[in-house]
Amino acid sequence: MFDIFLDDAPALVVVLPLLISAIIAFISSKIWPWIISIITLLLHLFLSLHLLKEISVSGLIIYEFGNWQPPWGISFKIDGVNIGLQLLFSIFVLVSTFYSRKIFLNEIDYRDSGKAYSLWLLAVGSLNGIILTNDIFNLFVFLEISALASISLIALGAGQNRKALLAAFNYLIIGAIGATFYVIGVGFAYAMTGTLNMNDLVIQLAQYSDGQLAIFAGMSFMLIGLMVKAAIFPVHIWLPPAYSYAPSAVSTLLAALATKTILYFFVRLLYEVFIIYPSYLSLFLDFVLYPLSLLAIFIGTVIAIYQDDIKKLLAFSSIAQIGYITLAFSLKDHIGVASGFVHIFNHALIKGGLFMAVGYFAILYKDRVTLNSLKGFGYKYPITSFALLICGLSLIGLPLTNGFISKLYLFQALYTNQMYFSIALVAVSSALAVVYFWKIVEQMWFSEIKFKSEKEDAYIYLPIWIVTISIIVFGIYSTPIIEFSNLSADYLISGYQN
Amino acid sequence: MSNSFLIILGIITPLFAALFSYVCRYNNNLRDSFGIIGGLITFVISLKIFHGIQNNEVYQITFFTLFDGVDFAFKVSALGSIFSLVASSLWILASIYTIGYMRGAGEKNQTRFVIFYSIAIHAALAIAWSGNLLVLFIFYEILTFSTFPLVGHKQNAESQSAGRLYLSILVGTSLIFFLPAIFWIWLKTGTLDFQDGGILMNKFPAEYLSFLIAMLVFGIGKAAIMPIHRWLPAAMVAPTPVSALLHAVAVVKAGVFSFLVVVVYIVGPDFLLQTKGSDWLVWLACFTIMASSIIAITKDDLKARLAYSTISQLSYIILGAALASSLALKGASFHIITHALGKITLFFCAGAIYVTAHIKKVSDLKGMGYKLPLIFFAYTLGALSIIGVPPFIGSWSKFYLIMGSIEREFIIVAIILGISSLLNIYYLLQPVVIGFTQNSKKEIKLSKAPLTVWPPLITGLGCLVFFFYANYFLNNISGVIVN
Numbered sequence: 013m014f015d016i017f018l019d020d021a022p023a024l025v026v027v028l029p030l031l032i033s034a035i036i037a038f039i040s041s042k043i044w045p046w047i048i049s050i051i052t053l054l055l056h057l058f059l060s061l062h063l064l065k066e067i068s069v070s071g072l073i074i075y076e077f078g079n080w081q082p083p084w085g086i087s088f089k090i091d092g093v094n095i096g097l098q099l100l101f102s103i104f105v106l107v108s109t110f111y112s113r114k115i116f117l118n119e120i121d122y123r124d125s126g127k128a129y130s131l132w133l134l135a136v137g138s139l140n141g142i143i144l145t146n147d148i149f150n151l152f153v154f155l156e157i158s159a160l161a162s163i164s165l166i167a168l169g170a171g172q173n174r175k176a177l178l179a180a181f182n183y184l185i186i187g188a189i190g191a192t193f194y195v196i197g198v199g200f201a202y203a204m205t206g207t208l209n210m211n212d213l214v215i216q217l218a219q220y221s222d223g224q225l226a227i228f229a230g231m232s233f234m235l236i237g238l239m240v241k242a243a244i245f246p247v248h249i250w251l252p253p254a255y256s257y258a259p260s261a262v263s264t265l266l267a268a269l270a271t272k273t274i275l276y277f278f279v280r281l282l283y284e285v286f287i288i289y290p291s292y293l294s295l296f297l298d299f300v301l302y303p304l305s306l307l308a309i310f311i312g313t314v315i316a317i318y319q320d321d322i323k324k325l326l327a328f329s330s331i332a333q334i335g336y337i338t339l340a341f342s343l344k345d346h347i348g349v350a351s352g353f354v355h356i357f358n359h360a361l362i363k364g365g366l367f368m369a370v371g372y373f374a375i376l377y378k379d380r381v382t383l384n385s386l387k388g389f390g391y392k393y394p395i396t397s398f399a400l401l402i403c404g405l406s407l408i409g410l411p412l413t414n415g416f417i418s419k420l421y422l423f424q425a426l427y428t429n430q431m432y433f434s435i436a437l438v439a440v441s442s443a444l445a446v447v448y449f450w451k452i453v454e455q456m457w458f459s460e461i462k463f464k465s466e467k468e469d470a471y472i473y474l475p476i477w478i479v480t481i482s483i484i485v486f487g488i489y490s491t492p493i494i495e496f497s498n499l500s501a502d503y504l505i506s507g508y509q510n
Numbered sequence: 511m512s513n514s515f516l517i518i519l520g521i522i523t524p525l526f527a528a529l530f531s532y533v534c535r536y537n538n539n540l541r542d543s544f545g546i547i548g549g550l551i552t553f554v555i556s557l558k559i560f561h562g563i564q565n566n567e568v569y570q571i572t573f574f575t576l577f578d579g580v581d582f583a584f585k586v587s588a589l590g591s592i593f594s595l596v597a598s599s600l601w602i603l604a605s606i607y608t609i610g611y612m613r614g615a616g617e618k619n620q621t622r623f624v625i626f627y628s629i630a631i632h633a634a635l636a637i638a639w640s641g642n643l644l645v646l647f648i649f650y651e652i653l654t655f656s657t658f659p660l661v662g663h664k665q666n667a668e669s670q671s672a673g674r675l676y677l678s679i680l681v682g683t684s685l686i687f688f689l690p691a692i693f694w695i696w697l698k699t700g701t702l703d704f705q706d707g708g709i710l711m712n713k714f715p716a717e718y719l720s721f722l723i724a725m726l727v728f729g730i731g732k733a734a735i736m737p738i739h740r741w742l743p744a745a746m747v748a749p750t751p752v753s754a755l756l757h758a759v760a761v762v763k764a765g766v767f768s769f770l771v772v773v774v775y776i777v778g779p780d781f782l783l784q785t786k787g788s789d790w791l792v793w794l795a796c797f798t799i800m801a802s803s804i805i806a807i808t809k810d811d812l813k814a815r816l817a818y819s820t821i822s823q824l825s826y827i828i829l830g831a832a833l834a835s836s837l838a839l840k841g842a843s844f845h846i847i848t849h850a851l852g853k854i855t856l857f858f859c860a861g862a863i864y865v866t867a868h869i870k871k872v873s874d875l876k877g878m879g880y881k882l883p884l885i886f887f888a889y890t891l892g893a894l895s896i897i898g899v900p901p902f903i904g905s906w907s908k909f910y911l912i913m914g915s916i917e918r919e920f921i922i923v924a925i926i927l928g929i930s931s932l933l934n935i936y937y938l939l940q941p942v943v944i945g946f947t948q949n950s951k952k953e954i955k956l957s958k959a960p961l962t963v964w965p966p967l968i969t970g971l972g973c974l975v976f977f978f979y980a981n982y983f984l985n986n987i988s989g990v991i992v993n
Contacts, residue, residue: 408685409685410648410651411576411644411647411648411651412576412648417577419689420577420693423690423693423697424693424697427693427694427697428697435690436686436690439685439686439687439689439690440686442685443681443682443685443686446677446678446681446682446685447678450674450677450678454670454673454674457659458659458662458665458670458673459665460665488574488576488582489574490576490577
């Protein structure tokens with residue numbers, strides 16, 4: 013019986029959360045929306061594993077909606093590039109949903125929990141759509157759904173702090189500008205080629221082999237739109253307030269996955285489609301993305317040092333970390349792209365773990381978590397604090413954590429490209445990361461205030477520790493992440509080198 | 511017992527000591543005894559390994575692969591066997607001393623202190639026995655982080671800012687210079703394993719070697735070469751047992767040990783001699799020796815003076831490594847032992863004077879020699895050893911260093927070493943002179959802390975006795991360095 017559904021697995025991973033989200037919006041119960049979401053996401057994980065099995069046999073799945081052939085119909089594509097991300101997405105969403113229940117109950121009215129989980133699943137489904145879609149206009153649709161869902165989720169934080177509304181509004185406006193840019197670009201591309209399917213687009217674009225101004229303009233519009241959405245410096249300003257005023261569970265989901273999925277599509281667009289204009293591509297990578305990445309790394313880190321609000325501090329550190337990823341993607345070779353993917357995986361875990369731990373502190377402290385408010389938390393809540401410590405050490409990039417593996421491959425990529433200045437900058441910025449992270453540690457363990465340890469909620473610290481342990485495991489046994497990243501780079505870069 | 515099991519046992523014993531100290535935190539005597547027991551166990555193991563290395567036994571164990579060509583592995587080198595022997599033997603005495611000092615000075619949070627003290631020793635031993643440069647780096651960082659709570663122990667504004675300085679300099683330099691240098695070596699050679707004769711020959715471009723050496727010597731901030739030395743005087747706000755064992759032995763020696771290991775087992779002395787990639791470092795080391803000696807003279811605070819003396823003495827070892835001739839390396843390696851023994855004696859005495867008479871300044875020592883004769887006797891022994899007067903053990907390492915500089919035809923360096931000895935005499939013996947010649951008008955009430963008196967006497971006499979058994983250590987050293 014299941015087999016009928018399994019054939020449609022690529023569609024179901026997206027459609028299932030979207031469908032269920034429509035249903036649970038009307039349930040006003042404390043626990044049922046959560047239980048239904050967990051069941052949905054377990055199925056989601058099962059489907060993702062099924063896709064992995066399929067991919068390991070066939071290597072490529074093109075799913076055509078309603079059996080409409082591209083370029084007329086919408087299609088999803090699953091190949092080596094996105095299967096690793098799909099798995100990470102599925103697993104992390106499940107863990108963070110598990111974590112989210114008690115957090116939501118504390119931060120929002122329990123009668124709203126149905127609506128919250130409805131938006132949650134909406135965000136999950138649409139973000140998953142971004143990972144799978146093979147159609148540039150369909151991507152716009154998913155971008156918009158995910159943006160609207162995330163904005164509403166962020167606005168739920170208004171019960172705690174009214175500034176959440178402003179943050180959500182900011183995101184709405186800036187996100188809309190980004191989406192508009194993107195869709196204008198899509199319009200240009202459609203006008204020139206008459207297609208929206210990515211595979212077909214490559215074929216159609218080939219007729220303009222010298223390139224045309226309209227095409228370059230369209231490409232630029234699309235890239236800038238995506239840069240806004242992926243919070244690449246300097247169009248990142250929506251991100252810190254959005255992450256820091258959202259309810260804690262929401263910031264976990266967004267920080268770990270939202271920008272990562274868009275970055276993934278960004279790099280896929282670059283190396284799968286725009287690759288047919290190598291001169292344009294290298295112009296963009298060398299003179300736009302590369303310098304912006306360096307600036308992001310440096311400025312993001314420096315601003316993070318001066319933050320008092322912990323969630324904002326983590327958000328600015330995210331800006332810098334996105335800079336590491338785009339720096340790797342701007343290198344145009346296999347090892348560079350692979351190291352970018354390594355950091356996508358690792359940083360999703362690290363930042364997810366950090367936001368989870370800080371989010372729990374926000375619940376316990378019942379106010380915004382600032383440096384001052386963390387005083388003595390290391391003794392008061394040792395289990396969560398210790399997880400935070402490990403995630404933070406991984407953020408700095410110390411050996412035996414997965415952050416070190418990221419840094420190792422990034423250094424290797426930069427070294428083979430002889431970018432010694434970037435190496436120096438990355439080294440300096442990881443040393444500066446010690447400064448902002450140690451400020452937290454100092455408050456937690458070495459302030460004059462002492463507490464007796466208090467009971468911590470196992471429903472919350474178990475998911476935190478699952479993430480933390482995965483950080484250590486992938487620091488010691490990094491093969492799965494490296495394999496998936498190499499696979500992604502293989503698929504993307506083979507086109508470039510031909 | 512199998513050889514690999516010995517390594518594991520030696521490395522985890524301090525961790526168990528820390529754990530048991532925590533479990534028995536409500537019984538002070540029991541809690542503090544685990545440091546001594548752990549010290550005894552690790553000392554016996556280190557001694558056994560030391561003899562095993564002399565008999566060409568191999569001690570190694572591999573746990574898992576971290577990435578291509580780099581395992582999480584331990585392998586005891588000849589240098590490592592010496593460092594571990596020094597650290598573990600002095601840990602026993604320092605544990606006894608700690609009990610006397612911490613109770614005598616009435617310090618708070620003694621349990622936390624004991625725990626992190628043990629963890630620091632664990633890291634030092636793991637550094638000594640690490641099988642490759644990355645494992646060394648991991649425990650180098652653990653050593654930094656585990657000593658941070660000890661430096662900031664008093665939790666007042668002064669110790670907090672000192673702790674920050676300590677951490678930011680040590681972690682900062684290691685992340686900015688040391689780790690990229692490690693990556694660089696790995697990218698060029700594909701391995702980070704310690705091998706006799708080094709791994710860089712024919713694989714690393716000779717013209718960049720000076721640059722690599724600079725990244726390493728500045729990246730290993732624990733070696734405290736100028737201008738990366740500020741953390742060491744700042745760290746003196748810590749209770750004296752920390753200054754004694756960690757900032758005269760474990761931490762700073764881990765720094766110079768790391769650098770020596772890099773020179774001997776990664777870069778290779780032959781490669782250095784061929785390319786002269788470290789000759790510039792000889793002059794920087796000489797500058798550090800002279801400058802910190804001069805600063806030491808101006809310091810009235812006894813511990814600050816000893817800290818600058820440590821900076822100066824550490825640069826002796828850097829100097830020996832930079833000279834890279836066999837005699838100089840012999841002297842540098844031996845200096846790890848001799849300086850450890852001498853300097854821990856001096857710090858023990860400084861702490862004992864503080865606990866018994868509450869004096870921190872050299873100028874306040876007037877007449878104290880007659881009141882605290884045993885402490886001053888031990889202090890004199892330690893000072894004479896560091897100055898390098900025969901028959902004290904310190905004279906050997908200085909002798910070899912001077913020979914090494916003459917061997918490399920750096921005559922000026924030999925002269926600088928001589929001048930530095932004269933300065934040593936002045937600033938190290940001045941407290942003794944003040945203590946015995948001038949009379950104090952103030953009446954000072956002495957409190958009793960017998961446990962702080964015996965450890966410096968033992969180490970001080972050790973400086974004298976081991977002069978006659980120097981070959982016992984030198985055999986191990988020369989077996990490796992002189993190929």
